[in-house]
Each structure stands twice: as structure tokens, then as C-alpha cells.
Amino acid sequence: MKLGVRLCVLVISLQLWALGQRQELEPEQVLVFCDDKDVEAAVDLALVKYNEKLPYGNQLALYQILEASTAQSDSGTQYFVEFNGRVTDCPAGGNKVWRDCDYLSTGNQVPSPCNATVHMSETDKEVLAVFCDPVVEAPVVAERSTCLGCPREIDVDSEDLKAPVTYSITRFNADSDSSHHFVLNSVGFATRQVVAGFRYRLMFDMRKSNCSKADHKELNDECHPDAEDVELAHCNSTVDVAPWRHETAEANVECAPGPLQNFEVFRRRPPGWSPLRNFNNFAKATPASTASAKEESLEESQELSLTAVTTASRDPEPAMPPTTTAESPFHCPSKPWTQFVPLTIPSPAQEKSTTPPTVVEGCFSDLDLLGKK
Numbered sequence: 001m002k003l004g005v006r007l008c009v010l011v012i013s014l015q016l017w018a019l020g021q022r023q024e025l026e027p028e029q030v031l032v033f034c035d036d037k038d039v040e041a042a043v044d045l046a047l048v049k050y051n052e053k054l055p056y057g058n059q060l061a062l063y064q065i066l067e068a069s070t071a072q073s074d075s076g077t078q079y080f081v082e083f084n085g086r087v088t089d090c091p092a093g094g095n096k097v098w099r100d101c102d103y104l105s106t107g108n109q110v111p112s113p114c115n116a117t118v119h120m121s122e123t124d125k126e127v128l129a130v131f132c133d134p135v136v137e138a139p140v141v142a143e144r145s146t147c148l149g150c151p152r153e154i155d156v157d158s159e160d161l162k163a164p165v166t167y168s169i170t171r172f173n174a175d176s177d178s179s180h181h182f183v184l185n186s187v188g189f190a191t192r193q194v195v196a197g198f199r200y201r202l203m204f205d206m207r208k209s210n211c212s213k214a215d216h217k218e219l220n221d222e223c224h225p226d227a228e229d230v231e232l233a234h235c236n237s238t239v240d241v242a243p244w245r246h247e248t249a250e251a252n253v254e255c256a257p258g259p260l261q262n263f264e265v266f267r268r269r270p271p272g273w274s275p276l277r278n279f280n281n282f283a284k285a286t287p288a289s290t291a292s293a294k295e296e297s298l299e300e301s302q303e304l305s306l307t308a309v310t311t312a313s314r315d316p317e318p319a320m321p322p323t324t325t326a327e328s329p330f331h332c333p334s335k336p337w338t339q340f341v342p343l344t345i346p347s348p349a350q351e352k353s354t355t356p357p358t359v360v361e362g363c364f365s366d367l368d369l370l371g372k373k
Helices: 002-025 037-052 159-175 287-313 348-354
Strands: 058-073 076-091 112-120 125-132 180-195 197-212 232-241 250-257
Touching: 037 058, 037 076, 037 112, 037 125, 058 112, 159 180, 159 197, 159 232, 159 250, 180 232
Parallel strands: none
Antiparallel strands: 058 076, 076 112, 112 125, 180 197, 197 232, 232 250
């Protein structure tokens, strides 16, 4: 047992001694310039060696040298280089070397990182090791396909909202306990979804009108917002419409007192606008309501002017000088060996606009159809 322990201690001691001797023998690496001619010659040797061993595909060419260092020894200088390569249009096994090739501009290729160790002396040049990662295709992000049957937001000024808003307000007036009819004030948000017809989801608010239910069974052209007794209600409604089936629309309306929440973020209607105008012709603004709208617009203009003056009177903050990245003392990474220009594929619209129509002899052209001579 004791003999085995002594043997293990002896083996470990020998390994540590050998490691120390190796570290003493290894020369120290020193960073050198990435655009140094000898560094570029080392990369040239490494790429030629690498391309010679390619079994298939296309050759790599230098794009940029990222970092370089050297180590001196009695037999010469070893170069340790990190660089990026790009795929060229020269096939593997061809007669051309990478310097005579052009970057392959098709595809979504990104630079391939490489590492090389090259021994160079006055009488000998040898590539000790060279390795490049396989060419990586940039990730292809598929365009998100249109979701058929999903709700889509529509403009609150759309003509398509007139019918669902009409149904919603009519349903509210029929079911509510209010003594007066309500008319539309504004629409804040709307979506449309294709189901067995169209399903509209609406967010809007209404305002109490001057038409009492005792005197008016339905909204008519005499109904307008009551300027003296202002009362608002905001609603969420879902309306299912199928005009081609000639069926009555189904409206589910939930309302609560007060204006529409976060009203400022929604678009306001022009004074007197209503999607019910073509249906009931009731949204005629009275002089009182028009004056109220003008006062509201005047207040908003004054607020905007006051904000602009306050902002202009503030002392402007001193402009920060543009930050520039300090250049590496070793010129790393180096400038691209050749500028890489990716291939741009014109859109169908561009092709249509730039490609002249082909006219076959003996056939009519567009000008002939237009009657031009």
C-alpha cells in the first residue's frame, strides 16, 4: 500500500517538473500589427493550405485579420493569427487560388472565423495548423403569415363601423332605464373578425341627448347631445353582422357611467361627426354644441401654445460630443481585403417598373390597344 502511494507521488512530481520545463521552453507571444506584411503572408499560406484540403464546396478568401501575435525561437518565428474568411465563387479543387477569386454574393453567408499557426524562417515556411469553422448561414426569419380569422384593428373613422355602432346604440337605448336616448360621442377602438359573417368589437362612449323616450320612440334628426344636462356613458360591445343573409345583427353591449377610459389616447371625432348620420340623420350640431366644440378646440390650442413657449424658454442641454471608438494600437481588425457587396434581389414591383415589355413581331402592343399611332 505504501509503495503504491510513493509511486503516485513520484509520477505527479515528474509531471509537474515536465510541465514547468515546457513552460520555460515555450517562447513568449507578442502582439503584432494585423496589417503587417509578414502576418498577411502567414494568412495567405494558411488559406492556400486550407483550400487545398477542401473536399467539396467553394474556397475561402481572407476578409479581415482580427488578431495576430508572434513567438520567436531559434528556428524562426511562429505566427498565431485569428481572421475571418468569406466563401468565394471558386470551387474547391480548382486551378485558381483564393486571391484570384471574388466573394460569393448569393445566399445569407456570414464570415467564417479561422485560426492558424504558421512557422516562418528565412529558409522555410510551414503551416503548422489551420482551422476554420464551417460556413454558417445567417438565420432565415420567415415572414409572419396573415392570421385568417383573427381580429384585426380597423380605423375608427371607417365607414364599416356605421352599422355596428348603430346596432350597439340602438340596443343600449332599448335596454337602458334612462329617460332619454343617448347618441354617439366618440369611438376609441374597433376590431373586425371574420367568423360566420363579421364580428365587430367596439369601444366607444355616448352622450345623453335632448330626446326623451316618452316623446321619441327612436333616434331621429331632432336628437342631438344635450348641452345643458351633460351625461356620458362608455361601452364595450360585440356585434355579429352577416348582411348577405339579411338577418338582424346581434349586439351585446355592456356600458358604465362616465367617459371612455384613457380618452386622451384615442382619436377624437370632428364636431358633429357621427357614423349614424347616413342612417338616422340625427347628428346635427346645435349652435350650443358647436360653440362648446369651438371653446374646447380653443382651450387645446392655448395649451399647446403654452407648452411650446415653456419648452422654448428652457435652457437647452449642452450637446454631448460624438463618441468615437479609439483605434486599436495594432490596427486590429484590419481593413477588409475586398469590399463585400451582398446581392440585392429586386422586388416584383421594381422588376415590373424597370423591365420594358417585350413586343413580339406581328403581335399587338399596349399602344396599339390604346389606339395610338
